[in-house]
Amino acid sequence: MMKVYVNYPEPKLSIHYNPSCEEVQKRGKSDQRYIRINIDSVSTELRRFANKKYTFNSNAESNDMWLDIEFDDADFEISVLEYVHRLIGKHYAPLGKAKLTTHC
Numbered sequence: 001m002m003k004v005y006v007n008y009p010e011p012k013l014s015i016h017y018n019p020s021c022e023e024v025q026k027r028g029k030s031d032q033r034y035i036r037i038n039i040d041s042v043s044t045e046l047r048r049f050a051n052k053k054y055t056f057n058s059n060a061e062s063n064d065m066w067l068d069i070e071f072d073d074a075d076f077e078i079s080v081l082e083y084v085h086r087l088i089g090k091h092y093a094p095l096g097k098a099k100l101t102t103h104c
Contacts, residue, residue: 001070002077006088008056008063011098013085018104033065037080046080049087056092 003016003024016024035054037045048054055062067084069077081100089096 001068002074002081004067004069004081005103006056006065006067006095008092008095009058011094013081013095013098013100014103015081015100016103021104023103031061033062034068035065036068036070037084038068038070042080046083046087049084052091054088056088056095 001017001019003019005012005014005016005023007013014023018024033054035045054065057063067081069080071077071080085098085100086096
């Protein structure tokens with residue numbers, strides 16, 4: 001499983017494979033958005049991203065989100081993330097230009 005932090009005001013997408021990472025452990029922000037993408041939710045979640053159901057703004061409620069992507073296949077998980085990244089980038093140019101980085 002990969003966990004990906006998406007930040008809008010400072011455009012970045014950081015990949016985390018280590019669930020014990022201190023950055024992952026900080027996920028406790030109130031009203032934090034968590035999106036789980038797996039075999040059961042992939043079509044629904046991709047449709048939501050394509051239809052701009054998830055918005056990003058410079059306020060606490062919508063400036064970031066965590067994606068939990070789990071398919072037990074690291075290559076496919078990266079492919080799903082890259083596609084989500086392209087979908088987000090169509091509506092939010094700063095995020096579209098952000099590079100995917102691996103934190104841990």
